[in-house]
Amino acid sequence: MGISLEHEQPTVVTTMQRRNESRRHFAKHKWLYIFLIPGCAYLLIFKYIPIFGIVIAFQDFSLVKGIWHSEWVGLENFQYLFQSKDFYVVLRNTLILSSYQLICGFPAPIILAIMLNEVRHMAFKRVSQTILYLPHFISWVVLAGMIINFLSPSTGAVNHIITAFGYKPIPFLLEPQYFRSIIVSADVWKGIGWGTIIYLAAMTGIDTSLYEAAKMDGASRIKQIVHITLPGLLPTIVILLVLQLGHILDNGFEQVFLLYNPSTYEVADVLETYTYRIGLIDGRLSFSAAVGLFKAAVGFVLVLGANRIAKLFGQNIW
Incomplete structure:
Protein backbone atom coordinates (compact mmCIF):
# COMPACT_ATOMS: atom_id res chain seq x y z
CA MET A 1 0.00 0.00 0.00
CA GLY A 2 2.85 2.36 0.90
CA ILE A 3 4.60 1.63 -2.38
CA SER A 4 1.37 2.40 -4.28
CA LEU A 5 0.99 5.78 -2.54
CA GLU A 6 4.61 6.68 -3.25
CA HIS A 7 3.98 6.06 -6.92
CA GLU A 8 0.61 7.91 -6.99
CA GLN A 9 1.74 11.06 -5.11
CA PRO A 10 4.10 12.44 -7.83
CA THR A 11 1.37 11.89 -10.41
CA VAL A 12 -1.13 13.90 -8.36
CA VAL A 13 1.42 16.69 -7.78
CA THR A 14 2.31 16.80 -11.46
CA THR A 15 -1.36 17.04 -12.47
CA MET A 16 -1.96 19.87 -9.99
CA GLN A 17 1.13 21.70 -11.24
CA ARG A 18 -0.07 21.42 -14.83
CA ARG A 19 -3.49 22.75 -13.87
CA ASN A 20 -1.95 25.69 -12.02
CA GLU A 21 0.34 26.44 -14.97
CA SER A 22 -2.63 26.30 -17.33
CA ARG A 23 -4.59 28.71 -15.14
CA ARG A 24 -1.65 31.12 -14.93
CA HIS A 25 -1.14 30.90 -18.68
CA PHE A 26 -4.83 31.58 -19.34
CA ALA A 27 -4.87 34.51 -16.90
CA LYS A 28 -1.78 35.98 -18.54
CA HIS A 29 -3.10 35.65 -22.09
CA LYS A 30 -6.84 35.92 -21.42
CA TRP A 31 -7.38 38.71 -23.96
CA LEU A 32 -5.84 36.62 -26.72
CA TYR A 33 -8.28 33.82 -25.93
CA ILE A 34 -11.18 36.28 -25.82
CA PHE A 35 -10.19 37.57 -29.27
CA LEU A 36 -10.34 33.97 -30.53
CA ILE A 37 -14.01 33.61 -29.57
CA PRO A 38 -15.51 35.41 -32.62
CA GLY A 39 -13.33 33.40 -35.03
CA CYS A 40 -14.14 30.11 -33.33
CA ALA A 41 -17.84 31.00 -33.26
CA TYR A 42 -17.75 31.79 -36.98
CA LEU A 43 -16.09 28.46 -37.79
CA LEU A 44 -18.52 26.56 -35.58
CA ILE A 45 -21.70 28.23 -36.88
CA PHE A 46 -20.89 28.62 -40.57
CA LYS A 47 -18.40 25.81 -41.22
CA TYR A 48 -18.86 22.88 -38.85
CA ILE A 49 -22.58 22.85 -38.06
CA PRO A 50 -23.56 23.00 -41.79
CA ILE A 51 -21.49 19.83 -42.39
CA PHE A 52 -24.55 17.93 -41.20
CA GLY A 53 -26.30 19.12 -44.36
CA ILE A 54 -24.22 16.84 -46.59
CA VAL A 55 -26.71 14.07 -45.84
CA ILE A 56 -29.02 15.57 -48.49
CA ALA A 57 -26.48 14.39 -51.09
CA PHE A 58 -27.72 10.88 -50.28
CA GLN A 59 -31.41 11.81 -50.32
CA ASP A 60 -34.09 12.88 -52.74
CA PHE A 61 -34.33 16.07 -50.73
CA SER A 62 -37.62 17.93 -50.54
CA LEU A 63 -37.98 21.36 -48.95
CA VAL A 64 -41.46 20.40 -47.80
CA LYS A 65 -40.42 17.14 -46.12
CA GLY A 66 -37.10 18.44 -44.78
CA ILE A 67 -33.92 16.49 -44.02
CA TRP A 68 -35.53 14.12 -41.54
CA HIS A 69 -38.35 12.92 -43.79
CA SER A 70 -36.84 13.10 -47.29
CA GLU A 71 -36.44 9.80 -49.12
CA TRP A 72 -33.03 8.13 -48.78
CA VAL A 73 -31.54 7.21 -52.20
CA GLY A 74 -27.97 6.33 -51.24
CA LEU A 75 -25.45 6.86 -54.04
CA GLU A 76 -28.04 7.50 -56.74
CA ASN A 77 -27.10 11.18 -57.06
CA PHE A 78 -23.43 10.31 -57.47
CA GLN A 79 -24.23 7.65 -60.08
CA TYR A 80 -26.19 10.19 -62.08
CA LEU A 81 -23.33 12.67 -61.64
Whole structure:
Protein backbone atom coordinates (compact mmCIF):
# COMPACT_ATOMS: atom_id res chain seq x y z
CA MET A 1 0.00 0.00 0.00
CA GLY A 2 2.85 2.36 0.90
CA ILE A 3 4.60 1.63 -2.38
CA SER A 4 1.37 2.40 -4.28
CA LEU A 5 0.99 5.78 -2.54
CA GLU A 6 4.61 6.68 -3.25
CA HIS A 7 3.98 6.06 -6.92
CA GLU A 8 0.61 7.91 -6.99
CA GLN A 9 1.74 11.06 -5.11
CA PRO A 10 4.10 12.44 -7.83
CA THR A 11 1.37 11.89 -10.41
CA VAL A 12 -1.13 13.90 -8.36
CA VAL A 13 1.42 16.69 -7.78
CA THR A 14 2.31 16.80 -11.46
CA THR A 15 -1.36 17.04 -12.47
CA MET A 16 -1.96 19.87 -9.99
CA GLN A 17 1.13 21.70 -11.24
CA ARG A 18 -0.07 21.42 -14.83
CA ARG A 19 -3.49 22.75 -13.87
CA ASN A 20 -1.95 25.69 -12.02
CA GLU A 21 0.34 26.44 -14.97
CA SER A 22 -2.63 26.30 -17.33
CA ARG A 23 -4.59 28.71 -15.14
CA ARG A 24 -1.65 31.12 -14.93
CA HIS A 25 -1.14 30.90 -18.68
CA PHE A 26 -4.83 31.58 -19.34
CA ALA A 27 -4.87 34.51 -16.90
CA LYS A 28 -1.78 35.98 -18.54
CA HIS A 29 -3.10 35.65 -22.09
CA LYS A 30 -6.84 35.92 -21.42
CA TRP A 31 -7.38 38.71 -23.96
CA LEU A 32 -5.84 36.62 -26.72
CA TYR A 33 -8.28 33.82 -25.93
CA ILE A 34 -11.18 36.28 -25.82
CA PHE A 35 -10.19 37.57 -29.27
CA LEU A 36 -10.34 33.97 -30.53
CA ILE A 37 -14.01 33.61 -29.57
CA PRO A 38 -15.51 35.41 -32.62
CA GLY A 39 -13.33 33.40 -35.03
CA CYS A 40 -14.14 30.11 -33.33
CA ALA A 41 -17.84 31.00 -33.26
CA TYR A 42 -17.75 31.79 -36.98
CA LEU A 43 -16.09 28.46 -37.79
CA LEU A 44 -18.52 26.56 -35.58
CA ILE A 45 -21.70 28.23 -36.88
CA PHE A 46 -20.89 28.62 -40.57
CA LYS A 47 -18.40 25.81 -41.22
CA TYR A 48 -18.86 22.88 -38.85
CA ILE A 49 -22.58 22.85 -38.06
CA PRO A 50 -23.56 23.00 -41.79
CA ILE A 51 -21.49 19.83 -42.39
CA PHE A 52 -24.55 17.93 -41.20
CA GLY A 53 -26.30 19.12 -44.36
CA ILE A 54 -24.22 16.84 -46.59
CA VAL A 55 -26.71 14.07 -45.84
CA ILE A 56 -29.02 15.57 -48.49
CA ALA A 57 -26.48 14.39 -51.09
CA PHE A 58 -27.72 10.88 -50.28
CA GLN A 59 -31.41 11.81 -50.32
CA ASP A 60 -34.09 12.88 -52.74
CA PHE A 61 -34.33 16.07 -50.73
CA SER A 62 -37.62 17.93 -50.54
CA LEU A 63 -37.98 21.36 -48.95
CA VAL A 64 -41.46 20.40 -47.80
CA LYS A 65 -40.42 17.14 -46.12
CA GLY A 66 -37.10 18.44 -44.78
CA ILE A 67 -33.92 16.49 -44.02
CA TRP A 68 -35.53 14.12 -41.54
CA HIS A 69 -38.35 12.92 -43.79
CA SER A 70 -36.84 13.10 -47.29
CA GLU A 71 -36.44 9.80 -49.12
CA TRP A 72 -33.03 8.13 -48.78
CA VAL A 73 -31.54 7.21 -52.20
CA GLY A 74 -27.97 6.33 -51.24
CA LEU A 75 -25.45 6.86 -54.04
CA GLU A 76 -28.04 7.50 -56.74
CA ASN A 77 -27.10 11.18 -57.06
CA PHE A 78 -23.43 10.31 -57.47
CA GLN A 79 -24.23 7.65 -60.08
CA TYR A 80 -26.19 10.19 -62.08
CA LEU A 81 -23.33 12.67 -61.64
CA PHE A 82 -20.66 10.37 -63.06
CA GLN A 83 -22.92 9.13 -65.86
CA SER A 84 -23.80 12.64 -67.03
CA LYS A 85 -21.96 13.88 -70.13
CA ASP A 86 -22.32 17.48 -68.96
CA PHE A 87 -20.39 16.69 -65.80
CA TYR A 88 -17.22 15.69 -67.63
CA VAL A 89 -17.37 18.79 -69.84
CA VAL A 90 -17.77 20.96 -66.74
CA LEU A 91 -15.00 19.08 -64.90
CA ARG A 92 -12.66 19.53 -67.87
CA ASN A 93 -13.38 23.27 -67.99
CA THR A 94 -12.84 23.54 -64.24
CA LEU A 95 -9.48 21.74 -64.30
CA ILE A 96 -8.22 23.69 -67.33
CA LEU A 97 -9.20 27.05 -65.82
CA SER A 98 -7.76 26.09 -62.41
CA SER A 99 -4.50 24.99 -64.06
CA TYR A 100 -4.22 28.32 -65.87
CA GLN A 101 -4.93 30.20 -62.66
CA LEU A 102 -2.35 28.13 -60.79
CA ILE A 103 0.37 28.40 -63.45
CA CYS A 104 -0.12 32.11 -64.08
CA GLY A 105 -1.49 33.33 -60.78
CA PHE A 106 0.62 31.52 -58.20
CA PRO A 107 4.12 32.67 -59.28
CA ALA A 108 2.97 36.23 -60.06
CA PRO A 109 2.93 37.61 -56.47
CA ILE A 110 6.26 35.89 -55.73
CA ILE A 111 7.92 37.59 -58.70
CA LEU A 112 6.29 40.93 -57.87
CA ALA A 113 7.31 40.71 -54.20
CA ILE A 114 10.93 40.04 -55.18
CA MET A 115 10.87 42.98 -57.60
CA LEU A 116 9.43 45.31 -54.96
CA ASN A 117 11.95 44.08 -52.42
CA GLU A 118 14.75 45.16 -54.77
CA VAL A 119 13.41 48.71 -55.07
CA ARG A 120 15.56 51.12 -53.05
CA HIS A 121 13.53 54.32 -53.59
CA MET A 122 11.12 54.07 -50.65
CA ALA A 123 8.59 56.67 -51.90
CA PHE A 124 8.27 54.89 -55.25
CA LYS A 125 8.03 51.55 -53.45
CA ARG A 126 5.17 52.70 -51.18
CA VAL A 127 3.21 54.27 -54.04
CA SER A 128 3.67 51.13 -56.16
CA GLN A 129 2.48 48.88 -53.33
CA THR A 130 -0.62 51.02 -52.76
CA ILE A 131 -1.56 51.00 -56.44
CA LEU A 132 -1.02 47.24 -56.68
CA TYR A 133 -3.11 46.50 -53.56
CA LEU A 134 -6.15 48.53 -54.65
CA PRO A 135 -7.64 45.97 -57.12
CA HIS A 136 -8.06 43.49 -54.27
CA PHE A 137 -10.74 45.71 -52.75
CA ILE A 138 -12.73 45.97 -55.98
CA SER A 139 -15.67 43.56 -56.00
CA TRP A 140 -16.09 41.16 -58.90
CA VAL A 141 -19.38 42.85 -59.77
CA VAL A 142 -17.61 46.17 -60.35
CA LEU A 143 -14.63 44.51 -62.01
CA ALA A 144 -16.89 42.56 -64.38
CA GLY A 145 -18.55 45.81 -65.39
CA MET A 146 -15.14 47.35 -66.06
CA ILE A 147 -14.09 44.38 -68.19
CA ILE A 148 -17.33 44.51 -70.20
CA ASN A 149 -16.85 48.22 -70.85
CA PHE A 150 -13.17 47.87 -71.79
CA LEU A 151 -13.82 44.96 -74.18
CA SER A 152 -17.07 46.18 -75.69
CA PRO A 153 -17.00 45.89 -79.54
CA SER A 154 -18.61 49.31 -79.96
CA THR A 155 -17.42 51.48 -77.06
CA GLY A 156 -14.54 49.54 -75.51
CA ALA A 157 -11.10 51.12 -75.28
CA VAL A 158 -9.40 47.91 -76.46
CA ASN A 159 -11.44 47.75 -79.65
CA HIS A 160 -10.89 51.46 -80.29
CA ILE A 161 -7.17 50.70 -80.39
CA ILE A 162 -7.75 47.68 -82.66
CA THR A 163 -9.87 49.69 -85.12
CA ALA A 164 -7.31 52.50 -85.08
CA PHE A 165 -4.85 50.06 -86.66
CA GLY A 166 -7.37 49.19 -89.36
CA TYR A 167 -8.69 45.92 -87.95
CA LYS A 168 -12.28 44.91 -87.25
CA PRO A 169 -13.52 45.07 -83.64
CA ILE A 170 -13.46 41.78 -81.77
CA PRO A 171 -16.38 40.65 -79.53
CA PHE A 172 -14.03 39.22 -76.89
CA LEU A 173 -16.71 38.10 -74.44
CA LEU A 174 -18.63 36.27 -77.16
CA GLU A 175 -15.65 34.31 -78.46
CA PRO A 176 -14.87 31.09 -76.52
CA GLN A 177 -11.14 31.23 -77.37
CA TYR A 178 -10.70 34.48 -75.40
CA PHE A 179 -12.76 33.69 -72.31
CA ARG A 180 -10.18 31.78 -70.26
CA SER A 181 -7.47 34.35 -70.96
CA ILE A 182 -9.80 37.15 -69.82
CA ILE A 183 -10.77 35.35 -66.60
CA VAL A 184 -7.20 34.40 -65.69
CA SER A 185 -5.82 37.87 -66.50
CA ALA A 186 -8.50 39.56 -64.40
CA ASP A 187 -7.93 37.13 -61.53
CA VAL A 188 -4.17 37.71 -61.55
CA TRP A 189 -4.59 41.49 -61.76
CA LYS A 190 -7.04 41.51 -58.86
CA GLY A 191 -5.07 39.25 -56.53
CA ILE A 192 -1.42 39.87 -57.31
CA GLY A 193 -1.05 42.89 -55.05
CA TRP A 194 -2.62 41.21 -52.05
CA GLY A 195 -0.48 38.12 -52.51
CA THR A 196 2.69 40.19 -52.39
CA ILE A 197 1.86 41.27 -48.82
CA ILE A 198 2.39 37.72 -47.58
CA TYR A 199 5.69 37.26 -49.40
CA LEU A 200 7.03 40.70 -48.44
CA ALA A 201 6.20 39.89 -44.82
CA ALA A 202 8.04 36.57 -45.16
CA MET A 203 11.09 38.38 -46.56
CA THR A 204 11.38 40.43 -43.38
CA GLY A 205 12.21 37.20 -41.54
CA ILE A 206 15.26 36.49 -43.72
CA ASP A 207 18.53 37.24 -41.92
CA THR A 208 20.07 40.36 -43.51
CA SER A 209 23.56 39.14 -42.57
CA LEU A 210 23.19 36.49 -45.27
CA TYR A 211 22.91 39.20 -47.92
CA GLU A 212 25.90 41.04 -46.46
CA ALA A 213 28.00 37.87 -46.51
CA ALA A 214 26.92 37.18 -50.09
CA LYS A 215 27.93 40.71 -51.15
CA MET A 216 31.35 40.23 -49.58
CA ASP A 217 31.73 37.03 -51.57
CA GLY A 218 30.89 38.91 -54.76
CA ALA A 219 27.42 37.42 -55.34
CA SER A 220 25.25 39.37 -57.78
CA ARG A 221 21.67 40.40 -56.99
CA ILE A 222 20.36 37.51 -59.09
CA LYS A 223 22.44 35.00 -57.15
CA GLN A 224 21.30 36.52 -53.86
CA ILE A 225 17.69 36.10 -54.93
CA VAL A 226 18.25 32.51 -56.08
CA HIS A 227 20.33 31.32 -53.11
CA ILE A 228 18.95 33.45 -50.24
CA THR A 229 15.56 35.02 -50.99
CA LEU A 230 13.85 32.06 -52.64
CA PRO A 231 15.02 29.50 -50.04
CA GLY A 232 13.83 31.91 -47.34
CA LEU A 233 10.43 32.09 -49.00
CA LEU A 234 10.17 28.34 -49.58
CA PRO A 235 8.18 27.46 -46.41
CA THR A 236 5.61 30.17 -47.21
CA ILE A 237 5.44 29.10 -50.84
CA VAL A 238 4.81 25.48 -49.87
CA ILE A 239 2.05 26.37 -47.39
CA LEU A 240 0.21 28.58 -49.87
CA LEU A 241 0.64 26.04 -52.67
CA VAL A 242 -0.80 23.22 -50.56
CA LEU A 243 -3.75 25.41 -49.57
CA GLN A 244 -4.37 26.46 -53.17
CA LEU A 245 -4.30 22.86 -54.37
CA GLY A 246 -7.14 22.20 -51.95
CA HIS A 247 -9.23 24.65 -53.98
CA ILE A 248 -8.25 23.28 -57.38
CA LEU A 249 -11.93 22.74 -58.24
CA ASP A 250 -12.92 26.24 -57.10
CA ASN A 251 -12.63 28.74 -59.92
CA GLY A 252 -14.68 31.42 -58.23
CA PHE A 253 -18.39 31.63 -58.95
CA GLU A 254 -18.72 35.39 -59.30
CA GLN A 255 -16.11 36.09 -61.96
CA VAL A 256 -17.31 33.27 -64.20
CA PHE A 257 -21.02 33.86 -63.67
CA LEU A 258 -20.77 37.58 -64.37
CA LEU A 259 -18.77 37.21 -67.59
CA TYR A 260 -19.95 34.02 -69.25
CA ASN A 261 -22.90 33.70 -71.61
CA PRO A 262 -24.49 30.93 -73.72
CA SER A 263 -21.97 31.43 -76.53
CA THR A 264 -19.07 30.63 -74.16
CA TYR A 265 -20.68 27.80 -72.16
CA GLU A 266 -18.51 25.19 -73.88
CA VAL A 267 -15.35 26.60 -72.23
CA ALA A 268 -16.78 28.72 -69.40
CA ASP A 269 -19.20 26.43 -67.61
CA VAL A 270 -17.46 25.25 -64.41
CA LEU A 271 -18.59 23.32 -61.35
CA GLU A 272 -19.76 26.43 -59.47
CA THR A 273 -22.02 27.63 -62.29
CA TYR A 274 -23.13 24.07 -63.04
CA THR A 275 -24.13 23.57 -59.39
CA TYR A 276 -25.95 26.90 -59.39
CA ARG A 277 -28.02 26.02 -62.43
CA ILE A 278 -28.80 22.47 -61.32
CA GLY A 279 -29.34 23.24 -57.64
CA LEU A 280 -31.07 26.61 -57.51
CA ILE A 281 -32.60 27.09 -60.95
CA ASP A 282 -33.69 23.48 -61.52
CA GLY A 283 -34.35 22.89 -57.82
CA ARG A 284 -32.29 19.67 -57.60
CA LEU A 285 -30.67 20.42 -54.26
CA SER A 286 -29.60 16.85 -53.58
CA PHE A 287 -27.70 16.66 -56.85
CA SER A 288 -25.96 19.99 -56.24
CA ALA A 289 -25.00 18.78 -52.75
CA ALA A 290 -23.47 15.66 -54.34
CA VAL A 291 -21.39 17.89 -56.64
CA GLY A 292 -20.25 19.94 -53.65
CA LEU A 293 -19.30 16.83 -51.71
CA PHE A 294 -17.34 15.55 -54.70
CA LYS A 295 -15.41 18.84 -54.85
CA ALA A 296 -14.66 18.71 -51.12
CA ALA A 297 -13.43 15.11 -51.35
CA VAL A 298 -11.11 15.91 -54.27
CA GLY A 299 -9.74 18.97 -52.47
CA PHE A 300 -9.12 16.93 -49.31
CA VAL A 301 -7.20 14.26 -51.22
CA LEU A 302 -5.12 16.88 -53.05
CA VAL A 303 -4.22 18.65 -49.80
CA LEU A 304 -3.08 15.38 -48.23
CA GLY A 305 -1.13 14.43 -51.36
CA ALA A 306 0.53 17.84 -51.68
CA ASN A 307 1.49 17.81 -48.02
CA ARG A 308 2.94 14.30 -48.40
CA ILE A 309 5.05 15.43 -51.34
CA ALA A 310 6.17 18.55 -49.45
CA LYS A 311 7.17 16.31 -46.54
CA LEU A 312 9.72 14.60 -48.78
CA PHE A 313 11.47 17.99 -49.09
CA GLY A 314 11.12 18.81 -45.38
CA GLN A 315 8.52 21.54 -45.92
CA ASN A 316 5.29 19.84 -44.85
CA ILE A 317 2.57 21.74 -42.96
CA TRP A 318 1.79 18.99 -40.42
